[in-house]
Amino acid sequence: MKEYQAGKIRNIAVLGHGSVGKTTLVEALQYVTGAIDRQGRVEDGTTVTDFEPEEVRRHISISAAMAPIEWKDHKVNLIDVPGYFDFAGEMIGPLTVCEGALIVVDAVAGLSVGAEKAWDQCDKYGVARMMVINQMDRDHANFSKTLKSIIDKYGTHIAPIEVPIVENGQFKGVVCILESKAYMGEGKNRTEVPIPDFVMEEVQMARDAIMEAAAGADDELMEKYFDQGELSGDEIMTGIRKGVLDGSVVPVMCCSAVTRIGTGKLLEDLIDLMPSPEGRVIEGVSPRSGDVHQRVCQDDQPFSARVFKTLADPFVGKLSLIKVTSGVMSGETQLYNANLDKSEKAGTIYVLRGKKQINVPKLHAGDIGALAKLTAVNTGNTLCDASRPVKFDSIEFPAPCISKAVYTKKAGDEDKVFSGLSRLMEEDPTIRISKDTETTETILSGLGELHLEVVSKKLAAKFGAECILQDPKIAYRETIRKSIKCEGRHKKQTGGHGQFGHVWIEFSPRTDGESDFQFVDAVVGGVVPRNFIPAVEKGLRDNIKHGVLAGFPVVGLSAKLYDGSYHPVDSSEMAFKTAARLAFKKLVDASPVLLEPVYHVEVLVPDENMGDIIGDLNKRRGRILGMEKEGELQKVTAEAPLAEMFKYATDLRSMTQARGSFTMKFERYEEVPPADAKKIIENAKQVEEEE
Numbered sequence: 001m002k003e004y005q006a007g008k009i010r011n012i013a014v015l016g017h018g019s020v021g022k023t024t025l026v027e028a029l030q031y032v033t034g035a036i037d038r039q040g041r042v043e044d045g046t047t048v049t050d051f052e053p054e055e056v057r058r059h060i061s062i063s064a065a066m067a068p069i070e071w072k073d074h075k076v077n078l079i080d081v082p083g084y085f086d087f088a089g090e091m092i093g094p095l096t097v098c099e100g101a102l103i104v105v106d107a108v109a110g111l112s113v114g115a116e117k118a119w120d121q122c123d124k125y126g127v128a129r130m131m132v133i134n135q136m137d138r139d140h141a142n143f144s145k146t147l148k149s150i151i152d153k154y155g156t157h158i159a160p161i162e163v164p165i166v167e168n169g170q171f172k173g174v175v176c177i178l179e180s181k182a183y184m185g186e187g188k189n190r191t192e193v194p195i196p197d198f199v200m201e202e203v204q205m206a207r208d209a210i211m212e213a214a215a216g217a218d219d220e221l222m223e224k225y226f227d228q229g230e231l232s233g234d235e236i237m238t239g240i241r242k243g244v245l246d247g248s249v250v251p252v253m254c255c256s257a258v259t260r261i262g263t264g265k266l267l268e269d270l271i272d273l274m275p276s277p278e279g280r281v282i283e284g285v286s287p288r289s290g291d292v293h294q295r296v297c298q299d300d301q302p303f304s305a306r307v308f309k310t311l312a313d314p315f316v317g318k319l320s321l322i323k324v325t326s327g328v329m330s331g332e333t334q335l336y337n338a339n340l341d342k343s344e345k346a347g348t349i350y351v352l353r354g355k356k357q358i359n360v361p362k363l364h365a366g367d368i369g370a371l372a373k374l375t376a377v378n379t380g381n382t383l384c385d386a387s388r389p390v391k392f393d394s395i396e397f398p399a400p401c402i403s404k405a406v407y408t409k410k411a412g413d414e415d416k417v418f419s420g421l422s423r424l425m426e427e428d429p430t431i432r433i434s435k436d437t438e439t440t441e442t443i444l445s446g447l448g449e450l451h452l453e454v455v456s457k458k459l460a461a462k463f464g465a466e467c468i469l470q471d472p473k474i475a476y477r478e479t480i481r482k483s484i485k486c487e488g489r490h491k492k493q494t495g496g497h498g499q500f501g502h503v504w505i506e507f508s509p510r511t512d513g514e515s516d517f518q519f520v521d522a523v524v525g526g527v528v529p530r531n532f533i534p535a536v537e538k539g540l541r542d543n544i545k546h547g548v549l550a551g552f553p554v555v556g557l558s559a560k561l562y563d564g565s566y567h568p569v570d571s572s573e574m575a576f577k578t579a580a581r582l583a584f585k586k587l588v589d590a591s592p593v594l595l596e597p598v599y600h601v602e603v604l605v606p607d608e609n610m611g612d613i614i615g616d617l618n619k620r621r622g623r624i625l626g627m628e629k630e631g632e633l634q635k636v637t638a639e640a641p642l643a644e645m646f647k648y649a650t651d652l653r654s655m656t657q658a659r660g661s662f663t664m665k666f667e668r669y670e671e672v673p674p675a676d677a678k679k680i681i682e683n684a685k686q687v688e689e690e691e
Helices: 022-032 053-058 089-097 113-125 143-157 197-216 219-228 233-246 263-273 414-427 449-463 530-543 573-589 607-619 648-655 674-690
Strands: 009-016 065-071 074-080 100-106 128-134 158-160 162-167 170-176 181-184 191-193 250-254 281-285 292-296 304-313 317-326 334-337 342-345 349-353 356-360 368-372 382-384 402-408 432-435 442-446 467-470 477-480 484-492 499-509 518-521 557-565 592-605 623-630 633-641 661-671
Touching: 009 022, 009 089, 009 113, 009 263, 022 065, 022 074, 022 263, 053 449, 065 263, 065 349, 065 368, 074 263, 089 113, 089 304, 100 113, 100 143, 113 128, 128 143, 128 233, 128 263, 143 158, 143 162, 143 197, 143 250, 158 197, 162 197, 162 250, 197 219, 197 233, 219 233, 233 250, 233 263, 250 263, 292 317, 304 414, 317 349, 402 414, 402 449, 414 432, 414 449, 442 449, 449 467, 477 499, 484 573, 499 530, 499 573, 518 530, 530 557, 530 573, 592 607, 592 674, 607 623, 607 633, 607 648, 648 661
Parallel strands: 009 074, 009 100, 100 128, 128 250, 158 250, 518 557
Antiparallel strands: 065 074, 162 170, 170 181, 181 191, 281 292, 304 317, 304 382, 317 368, 334 342, 334 382, 349 356, 349 368, 402 442, 402 467, 432 442, 477 592, 484 499, 499 557, 592 633, 592 661, 623 633
């Protein structure tokens, strides 16, 4: 592969909803440019960018994958990004290193939620956009209807720069409005033909829309457009390019990835209209002084690069995908990790095409490649010249919204499973692994049920470690509702010294709002010797870990030791600990109740879903605290028990067609309703009997 300067590079993330043909389109563009000899199919598992076993098995993209192509003396670094929302984290890394995004829309279904989310993320990261209406070869494909759905949503931003040529229901070619030319046929074998009469009216309407969009992107062009009512072809191109760069204009094209009709023109439009990384200024800070530093995307600048993705492979080792943001990187370049204050050597440099690694001698500013076996490098790290260090902003990935407990399938595989999960965390920063100290479970958190299922399959395929995912145990608590005086008397006579301990303890609920156990020494007259009182307290503290209802920890409990007796020979610390335990067991008469964790929940949803969301939260024993407008969405604030929220991420996605999102944080413990408490207690007793 040739070396390319920044001005000849285009970094483009291919985004959109699941199953709109993104991977097939990337495959077609590789075939058209000669990067591959045969166009693979998603259904056959033969595409370049879907190479993971789970991708092949499920026929969906799971990880973002590179597919660089060369066309007309330019290099286009395409990144095929998954469209399913469980893998939304895979979109973030590419958007931090790409100057442009191609949003793919289905010609049958029209504008989808995935395309809307991609648009919003492009806004967030300041990425230029173009849209392509794909799958024009399908039955019921309707360019006009799909274009209308896009315009209805985004208005004057949209500029259709192509019109399809459809004859007898068959997609034959495209009319390029900017060139006033028509092309028939596929890919590089297309031929120029006269513009058919039956599309002339549509072409003129599109030209007017483009002219208006171009004028709106530039004040001088706007003035000329108002004065003369017309712009030249060069002026339209100037206005469109400027509008694409600042986000005010989003060109729309059409193609069929399967038949490759329209793909050649699509490539040319990407090169002509999408911005190059050349001259792009990125701000960072000095890791030593904290001063703001800038890096310009040029070869003559100090070297800097950003790690935007990590691939974990048990055979190849760790691969770090990077974008050179300034300077030039060769195999001899010393890499200073500004995040971890460590240095490493670049070594072999690769350009990735799917899983294929292509050795290259160097990467110029603006280009994307990969480095192997950088041990102390993680996703989001900045690599730079140690003499001119800079640290860019870290990458913010979506927070996990669903959790499962992880159990090994085979006894003795614990180390294998958890070391494998740690490796997968390097690859996917949206995974979280934590240890629940109370339930002793290892908790795996992610963006959806499919996400966690895929993680478990990857674990088995890559590291030979099989695991089982279950709903996590809930950390219930127990407390009492009334005060009670309990006697604990332990007397045992065996040969020689016996055992004797005797206490009277008043148990009561704490009224000061605190949940910690409170021990009060109210003994007078030495009825319990001073040296045995700590043993009573310890006996109680040991026993509050397992309550009398279902074995859950007891909270909000005050215990006052006020009376008792002892034997001068047979009394011991152990005897008084046992007496305290016997007194504690009588809490069954103090109206014990079960408590459950209640979470503060904030849900962001479109207006039209408000009724469904509120009704659903009520079914989950939730309490609605308030509603307020937040941007174009409504924010519903509520409280709900954790026991009812395990599958909320999946259900919310279903109710809102994935437009809704939510956050949860622990609020407090509350009493479990009697009917639910009865089931929990019965289940706990059953588990105890089985053990």
